[in-house]
Amino acid sequence: xxxxxxxxxxxxxxxxxxxxxxxxxxxxxxxxxxxxxxxxxxxxxxxxxxxxxxxxxxxxxxxxxxxxxxxxxxxxxxxxxxxxxxxxxxxxxxxxxxxxxxxxxx
Numbered sequence: 001x002x003x004x005x006x007x008x009x010x011x012x013x014x015x016x017x018x019x020x021x022x023x024x025x026x027x028x029x030x031x032x033x034x035x036x037x038x039x040x041x042x043x044x045x046x047x048x049x050x051x052x053x054x055x056x057x058x059x060x061x062x063x064x065x066x067x068x069x070x071x072x073x074x075x076x077x078x079x080x081x082x083x084x085x086x087x088x089x090x091x092x093x094x095x096x097x098x099x100x101x102x103x104x105x106x
Contacts, residue, residue: 008051011048012041015040019037019038022034027074028073028074031073050095054093057089058086058093061085061089064086065079065086
């Protein structure tokens, strides 16, 4: 998870900041109001091999986390167990062969 977050921050910093600001500014309606920004983050990160591998290997955990967020839009803290399960899964993904394939920012 740490590697994915570092890669996301490195290659998608602008998108992550915009999305984070939107979520913070819209605590009860962020799911709707920030959807386009969420798609921008997803598009930015989808091309990175490390993030692709984590998404593939931990797809079930990530889907449960997203479903929890949708069901608890005004109480995202209720999804802490789902976050923990996804993070634990992501930490077990072997990315050693992929880490050297990081695309260079343009």
